[in-house]
Each structure stands twice: as structure tokens, then as C-alpha cells.
Amino acid sequence: MQKTMKGVVLPGNSTVEIKEYPMPVPGHGEMLIKMKSSTICGSDIRAIYHEHVGKGPEGYQGFIAGHEPCGQIVSCGPGNRRFKEGDRVIIYHISGCGVCNDCRRGYMISCTSDKFRRAYGWQRDGGMAEYILAEEKDLVALPDELSYTDGAQVACGFGTVYEGLEKIGISGNDRVLVTGLGPVGLATMMLAKAMGASMIIGVDGVKERRDLAVKLGLADLVLDAGPDNAADVKKATGGMGCERSIDCSGNDKARLVCIQATRKWGKICFVGEGGTVAFLPSPDIIHDQKTIYGSWVTSIWKMEELVERIVRWKIHPEDLVTHRFPLEKAGEAYALMASGRCGKVAVVFDEELK
Numbered sequence: 001m002q003k004t005m006k007g008v009v010l011p012g013n014s015t016v017e018i019k020e021y022p023m024p025v026p027g028h029g030e031m032l033i034k035m036k037s038s039t040i041c042g043s044d045i046r047a048i049y050h051e052h053v054g055k056g057p058e059g060y061q062g063f064i065a066g067h068e069p070c071g072q073i074v075s076c077g078p079g080n081r082r083f084k085e086g087d088r089v090i091i092y093h094i095s096g097c098g099v100c101n102d103c104r105r106g107y108m109i110s111c112t113s114d115k116f117r118r119a120y121g122w123q124r125d126g127g128m129a130e131y132i133l134a135e136e137k138d139l140v141a142l143p144d145e146l147s148y149t150d151g152a153q154v155a156c157g158f159g160t161v162y163e164g165l166e167k168i169g170i171s172g173n174d175r176v177l178v179t180g181l182g183p184v185g186l187a188t189m190m191l192a193k194a195m196g197a198s199m200i201i202g203v204d205g206v207k208e209r210r211d212l213a214v215k216l217g218l219a220d221l222v223l224d225a226g227p228d229n230a231a232d233v234k235k236a237t238g239g240m241g242c243e244r245s246i247d248c249s250g251n252d253k254a255r256l257v258c259i260q261a262t263r264k265w266g267k268i269c270f271v272g273e274g275g276t277v278a279f280l281p282s283p284d285i286i287h288d289q290k291t292i293y294g295s296w297v298t299s300i301w302k303m304e305e306l307v308e309r310i311v312r313w314k315i316h317p318e319d320l321v322t323h324r325f326p327l328e329k330a331g332e333a334y335a336l337m338a339s340g341r342c343g344k345v346a347v348v349f350d351e352e353l354k
């Protein structure tokens, strides 16, 4: 096997550096995984690529980037219990201590250990490299029906969306409003449709994103972001509003649209990060008996459940990928993702490089 490998780091000035690393060797309970697909997340752009936002244990610490990795195990350290060489796997992107209350619930995202909570692509090496070293406990099996690029999307984006949608519950009774049609918003539409939503309305200020939602057949109606959004959603829903709304933008105005365009007794979920929101509690939520949920990433057992359902629903998260790049062109991949004029962007290897 080769002695070194290439990996991508993000200096925090909107550039990408490709560096040479020694080949990692798996220790106890660890697996060496040949990368097959590594997708770029909005948070990579927001919190690492342009500048390193957030310091301390949750900040980017100069490791190989990429927290949406999917690949194939090439060697196992001693002590492996379930996974073996040749297995296709998704990596849940935060490695937790395994023994705090949050880890025991499967929410390693919320692990309370300062020493052992390390996210791939932030505080330990991630997926923008030829190989990644991962802990066996962080792996989810990728079914044969799904491609590696399907799996990479589950590692963060689709998992996050699934958790939010499960919190508010989606069925054929629901018309669903999605604000922010970047990859997370498109994933929300794809899953809401699979769960049976009877109408899906999307809002975004970028034309390419609205067009993509329509082209993929995910939206019944798309609206350009503007002051009339709440009124237009009500008009499209017989004056009532949507039963469920999900904000994937993190934008204050879009969050308010979600709240105001939701029907009486409806549920709203905030998934998009950052920013703020101002609303009038009495008319906007209290009098109409509405509930607002917050949702952050997901648990590893829910990620496993999602993978099973994606197969049953016969959907392919990779359909949201509009651009694929080889590792050598990671610079172009990040720049395109930062422009927002695209769907999901993936860095891919071997058979995924089509």
C-alpha cells in the first residue's frame, strides 16, 4: 500500500490547500477507509472556508476537512466487532466519548466530553482525503442499493433533515413549507415528499436553487424570497397556511415567514443555523397554538433508520448532487459551493468519478 496520501485543509481565507500526509494506521477499534465520496456541507463554507468561526473545542483545528464521508473499509485495527474489510460505510461525523448521557442516547453531536468529542473534518481528520481513519462505533452500514454519494449525504445533511422532520412529524395530512433551498432545503423536500406530504412549497432568493427544486420535481410551488411570502403561502393553501414549516436558511426574515405561514396548531422546525429572529409571541404563535422546534444533527441510530427507509422509499440523495470533482480539484469544488449557484457539491473517487 502507498506510504503517503493527499488531504485537503482549509486555511480560512477562502482557499484550499492540498497536503501530503503519512498513511494512517488503524489502532484498536479503528478502521482505515478508502474514501469514495465526500460532500461539502454549508457549515464547511460558513464556519471554515471563508474564516474559522468558533474557537475552542467546537472550532476547526486545522485537520483534513470534510465531515460527510462515505467509503469502503480497507483494513481494520485489532478489536473490531461488527465491520470488516470490504464493507461499505457511512461515517457519523462526530466521534463522541461513548459513555456520557448524550453519547448513550446516540447523540454524539452533543457529547459533553471536552477531551473525547472530536468531529471528523474539524477536530480530527475528515473525508477530503484519499483515506480516512475512523472509529468502528461511528460507522453506519451502507446498503448495496445506495451509492457512496447517497451515503455521504446521509452523514450530515439528510440525517439532520430527517431528525427535524421526525420531530414535527410529516404525513399525507401535511402541506410543507421549506425556506432556504440549498442542499439542506432540497433534502428536506425530498424526504418530506417521500413521507407523503401532500403539497410542498419552497422559498429562496436564488433563482438557480428554485429552478433546481422544480426540475427535480420536489416542489409544487416555489417563491422568490420577498415581503409577500407569508401571504402567498396562505393564498396557495386556501387561506390557511402550511401544516408544517421548516427553515433551512438561518435567515431572520425566512424564519418569520415559516412562523407566520404555518396554519393554526401547526409545527415549525428551525434547522438552519446562525442569525436571529424577531416575532410577536401572541399573534404569531400563542393565539394560533403553534409550536416551534429546534433540531441539531441526529443520533446514530436514527441515521441507521434513515438509511433503511431511503432504500424502501426508493429515493437517491445523490440526485441533489449537481457537480462532482476529483480530489485534485477540491479548490474548484469549495469555490462553487461558496457561490451558492449549485445543488450539492461532491469530491469523489474511483467508481463515483463519473
Ligand SMILES: [Zn+2]
Pocket: 041, 042, 043, 044, 067, 156, 157
Ligand atoms: Zn454538516
Ligand SMILES: [Zn+2]
Pocket: 096, 097, 098, 099, 100, 101, 102, 103, 104, 108, 110, 111, 112, 113
Ligand atoms: Zn460523550
